[in-house]
Amino acid sequence: MPKRNRFAAAAGLAALVLLCCSCASRPLQGVLVPNAQSADGATRVPILVATTRERSVRDPGELFSSDRAPEVSYASIVVSIPPDSTRKVGEVQWPASLPGDPQRDFVTVSAEYLGDKSVSSALTTEAKQTRRSKVLVFIHGFNTRFDEAVYRLAQIVHDSNAPAIPVLFSWPSRGEVRLVAYTSDRESANSSRDALERLLDTISQNPNVKEITVLAHSMGCALTLDALRARAIRSGSAGDKIKNVLLVAPDLSVDVFPTAIQQGGRPRAVRPETNGDDTCSSTVGCS
Numbered sequence: 001m002p003k004r005n006r007f008a009a010a011a012g013l014a015a016l017v018l019l020c021c022s023c024a025s026r027p028l029q030g031v032l033v034p035n036a037q038s039a040d041g042a043t044r045v046p047i048l049v050a051t052t053r054e055r056s057v058r059d060p061g062e063l064f065s066s067d068r069a070p071e072v073s074y075a076s077i078v079v080s081i082p083p084d085s086t087r088k089v090g091e092v093q094w095p096a097s098l099p100g101d102p103q104r105d106f107v108t109v110s111a112e113y114l115g116d117k118s119v120s121s122a123l124t125t126e127a128k129q130t131r132r133s134k135v136l137v138f139i140h141g142f143n144t145r146f147d148e149a150v151y152r153l154a155q156i157v158h159d160s161n162a163p164a165i166p167v168l169f170s171w172p173s174r175g176e177v178r179l180v181a182y183t184s185d186r187e188s189a190n191s192s193r194d195a196l197e198r199l200l201d202t203i204s205q206n207p208n209v210k211e212i213t214v215l216a217h218s219m220g221c222a223l224t225l226d227a228l229r230a231r232a233i234r235s236g237s238a239g240d241k242i243k244n245v246l247l248v249a250p251d252l253s254v255d256v257f258p259t260a261i262q263q264g265g266r267p268r269a270v271r272p273e274t275n276g277d278d279t280c281s282s283t284v285g286c287s
Helices: 003-020 118-130 146-160 179-191 193-205 219-235 257-264
Strands: 043-055 064-081 107-114 134-139 165-170 211-217 242-248 267-269 284-286
Touching: 043 107, 043 118, 043 146, 043 193, 064 118, 064 146, 064 193, 107 118, 118 165, 118 193, 134 146, 134 193, 134 219, 146 165, 165 193, 179 193, 179 219, 193 211, 193 219, 211 219, 219 242
Parallel strands: 043 165, 134 165, 134 211, 211 242
Antiparallel strands: 043 064, 064 107, 242 284, 267 284
16 A cells, blocks of 8 residues: 555544544543653654643643643653553553553653744654654544643554654643533634644644644534634645545534535545534544
8 A cells, every 4th residue: 555545544543543432531630740660562652742721830740731821832742552462442541540550551751841943843853763754733622631632642643553743732621521611612722723723834844744634623623624724715725735634523513514624625525424413523534
């Protein structure tokens, strides 16, 4: 299978993994404190982060809080995933207690803040070290803490075997299932559009990057389409390097969904289905 098709297939599998991921009770907080331990057979997944969340001052293991920040922050995080023999595909195995056992738990190997200019340098370094020219940008959905988004992306990349550099864009979701939290999350997602647009610009302008796949979930889908539409209005297209846009369980009205897709880029496959409440719930790919 050609390399382009392999990446598209892996990206599709990543979307399927996200759609089918198991739900569990709220995991333990504080997991982003680096763990010096290692385990034979464990896999390390490096993740670059851009976020509109405020840096956490309460808990160093939180790294970023649910509060909105006036400026975008960047970070580099390495997550250790336990050996395949001790875990179930599609699941994030959270530590029952800190610091966690890398033989059976997801643990954080390193976590550091990056400056604005450092994120492009980090992307270049990762591309050269891994010899990868493709990037997978993940935008999480409603009711998601920062650490949950980090570990979920690590799990998706590992389980889909996607040959790409993972980049997380995290907007300040409150991580709560309440009506007031939904409204707050919607506002936070909307206010993060310009930041996501700038991140896509930064990645696209890197000469070491040849192809970008965008994977968005739930409320992150509306944010993603808004950013792509803004890029299309500004430059005439969503971007030549953005080859795939995967929307998983998009939190969008089925009435506006086709129009949003058309404005964001040329659709390759649009298969909206409804949940019975006029919202879309299927995986969508477009280019």
